Amino acid sequence: MTYSNVLVTREDHLTIITINRPQAYNALDPDTQLELQDAFDRFEQDDEQWVGILTGAGPKAFCGGMDLKAQAERGDLFTPQKGFGGLTARFDLSKPLIAAVNGIAMGGGCELALACDIVVASENALFALPEPRVGLAALAGGIQRLPREIGLKHAMGMLLTGRRVSAKEAQTLxxxxxxxxxxxxxxxRRWAQDILACSPMAVRATKEATLRGLEVSVAEGLSGEWHYPAMTAMLASQDAVEGPMAFAAKRTPAWKGR
Known part of the structure; x- marks a missing residue:
């Protein structure tokens, strides 16, 4: 697939996906959403890509949310199968994804960041879920994810007012x-390199067990995690042999990702 509004670069085992609509504050129209969905599909399916970064082009915006002009022209809230930006309903993404928030992250843009595993923000970044101010609601996971990440009262303070939160306040929250x-x-990239120093099999198993653990008790998580697919794959992998061998030999592990 040839992209018009998305840039994808690969640096060894790292994939960087950039929303490339700076003239529209990287807001997502239907075509861009479908391009992002395809880019995330390819990232997940490529066994040689172990960590991803999502960012926006230009110095002003990570993602301004849904392109409201395109929405008005269509007359509906277009969302692809895997959620806003092809990401927010992608609950089976096994690989870690880092949001590099380079400016405003409004509405769906904030929800894209919340859907990532790690969020790094520039000092000028601003976050908000302002949908109620335009007669809508944060339907791409903001309502569900934000209370889980920062607690109910802090989340309500953002969700019910649509107020903007600075990068520093977002870090405090x-x-x-x-x-x-x-x-x-x-x-x-620094965060990505720290992750890439670990076995990708172990990273995927850890992500899977952590997210599943949010839905069950500690006891259920401890008893069930041994049988999760990524955990089973990790325990049977070459990496599970390589790690202890490298430690014993006092050398850097040569991860295979299998």
Whole structure:
């Protein structure tokens, strides 16, 4: 698939997906949403790609949410099968995804960030779920994810008012991992390199068990995690042999991802 509004670059085992509509604050029209969905499909299916970064082009916006002009022309809230931006309903993404928030993240843009595993934000980043101000609601996971990440009262303070939250406040609230003054994609790369130093099999097993663990008790999580697909694959992998061998030999592991 040839993309018009999305850039995809690969750096060894790292994939960087960039929303490339800076003239529209990287807001998503239907075509861009379908391009992103395809890009995430390919990232998940490529066994040589282990970590992803999602960001926006230009210095002003990560993603301004849904393109309301395109929505008005269509007369409906177009959303692809895997959710807004092809991501927010992608509950089977086994690989870690880092949001590099380089500017405003409004509405669906904020929900894209919430759908990522780690969020790194530039100092000028702003987050908001302003849908009630235009007669809508945060239907791409914001209503569900935000209370789980920052607690009910803090989430209601954002959801019911649509107010804007700075990067620093977002970090204090708990849904941003790091705020940086330098290149935010470069900071996201540092996080990615720390993840890539680990076995991709172990990373996927850890992500799967952690997210499933949110839905059950600690006891159920402990008893069930041994049987999760990614955990079973990790325990039977070459990486599970390589890791202890490398540790014993005092050398850097050569991960295979299988």
């Amino acid at each position: 708990g849904f941003v991992n790091e705020v940086v003054s330098e290149d935010v994609v470069g900071a996201a």
